[in-house]
Amino acid sequence: MVHYDERTPHLHYAFVLVVFDAKKDRYKVSAKQVLTRHDLQTFHDDLDQDLKKVLPFYEKGILNNKTLTFENVAEIKKNNDQFKALKDELANVEENSNDKKAILKITNQELNEVDLAKKQIDSFKQGCLKKHLAKP
Incomplete structure (x- = not known):
């Protein structure tokens, strides 16, 4: 078939x-x-x-x-073991990458919050400065 x-x-x-x-x-x-x-x-x-x-x-x-050509069963098993080790290593790399992506996402959110707080502080300072200059 x-x-x-x-x-x-x-x-x-x-x-x-x-x-x-x-x-x-x-x-x-x-x-x-x-x-x-x-x-x-x-x-x-x-x-x-x-x-x-x-x-x-x-x-x-x-x-x-x-x-793939192999000479004997021992060579096949050796290659299977190497393949499994590389597959496990790749899984670990992907897991670490996902962890780092999650940390990066949280860090970016925190940076956005810091930027927003900075803008609010600048706006507050501007408001205070205007009030101070407006006083006779």
Whole structure:
């Protein structure tokens, strides 16, 4: 099924690897017996080449330069840990930024109140000065 939930329409290719188990006289799921490590490493490129041969309108390709390559599960976990740490750090930065924005808003309100008080004091001084000069 083609998805349109992102900028570029795309699909997810799902498959189940089934082999016949002669010992038990039935079919079973077994990726290990069907695919090798090399198959998994070259799957996207192979599929891309095959689709380009069969579909004349197919141009973009499977790989979009956003696909990350990893050597092993430990590397994936390491990158996931780094991603989580960066995500947590970003959340902290955003929280601090929101706190600082709130403080800035309060400070601006207080500055406005100080400006208003200054104007009132100046107006009061002007009034007093006028009264003082108006006295005979």
